[in-house]
Amino acid sequence: MSNTTLLLDKKTTEIIKATVPVLREHGESITKHFYKILLENNPELRNVFNQTNQRKGAQSKALANTVYAAAANIEKLEEILPYVKQIAHKHTSLNIKPEQYPIVGKYLLIAIKDVLGDAATDEIIGAWKKAYFVIADIFISVEKEMYNEKENQVGGWTGFRNFTVIKKVKESTDITSFYLKPVDDLPIPTYKPGQYITIKAQIENEPYEHLRQYSLSTASGKDFYRISVKREASKNPVGIVSNYLHDSVEEGSVLPISAPAGDFILDVRDQRPLVLISGGVGLTPIISMLESVVELQPSRSVIFIHASKSIDHQAMRSSVSEIANSYDQVKQYVVFSKPTNITDGDKQGYIDYDWLKKVIPTKDAAFYLCGPKPFMSAINNDLQNMDVSDKDIHMELFGPLEPISK
DSSP, rough: HHHTTTTOOHHHHHHHHEEEEEEEEHHHHHHHHHHHHHHOOOGGGGGGGGGHHHHHHHHHHHHHHHHHHHHTTOOOOOHHHHHHHHHHHHHHHHHHOTTTTHHHHHHHHHHHHHHHEEEEEHHHHHHHHHHHHHHHHHHHHHHHHHHHHHHHHTTTTTTEEEEEEEEEOOSSSSSHHHHHEEETTTOOOOOOOTTTEEEEEOOOOOOOOOEEEEEEEEEESSSEEEEEEEESSSSTTTTHHHHHHHHOTTTOOOEOOOOBBBSOOOOOOOSSOOOOOEEGGGHHHHHHHHHHHHHOTTTEEEEEEESSSSSOOOOOOOHHHHHHHTTEEEEEEEEEESSSTSSSSSSSSSSOOHHHHHOOOSSSSEEEEOOOOOHHHHHHHHHTTTTGGGGGGGEEEESSOOOOOO
């Protein structure tokens, strides 16, 4: 990557660095405007961008964070490589192509000019044009490697492949699992515990396809994939795909999906105690990790903590209990915020610092967290207060990549 940054001359680099304070102040306004004009002029790209996240502003906020990080690190872009790889996993799962980058660049530059007005001189726009295409080349290069890896692995593919729903199982009041096997009956690639796939939902009367990423909710090595989907309360726009899956997709239905992706993965080289903490449907990648660790690391101590509204909302209750009862290495705790009975669960209310200190015997462990953003922030803060090292806290956040408060 350092060779790529040499393409930027000193003057261009200085101009980009000088715009960092402006991006900090106006970044989100620029990216909101960018998405508006991009999709107005290229409606075919609406299938790529989650329209719910567009309406909530999460997508524009995530892009603003990326642009800001790139500008702040323009002289040492290797510093943002981990973030590039995170986004590249999302991009390859969505089947983003190199030819889409110039389109994005065109409208990002227009948005910068429109929002900043006269302050965005030709010199500044020219510098940003150079910088954008250097950064785009980095993404394209990383994504090319990922596409090659996907295609060349046993059973691998790129783009979307048709899978049949062979089984549909109601796991709780609002979560249903879908078991998927390839229509062509050829092998499927293994995946790492914690990864996800993208579903292409082709919904009747919808003007464009919807792409949604769902964690794989069982250990790898089977001849099927499984996702477990929470039905969202609102059908449109928030839950249009989840409600489609629950209401319209049955056993025998065919769904196009992308190959497994994602970097929120269990490190099976680490032998230290493992703490798995999930909230609600954040359980799905955590279940894959739990099933994997008892198979691959039978001597590794595991603490499994799950927070849910009530026993009726707790998905996969029996399978998790069976694992905990069958493997001495696993200790399970369940927390209910609104328990049906006062005896339900190991704690009523919410996970808090004092309780975590009681059930987690050491801070020298690997922590994996998944759930809604407020849940993630609260648990992360508790672990920080317990002096758990940042490098030992691994998190998966639903939706576009955003920073979690430290």
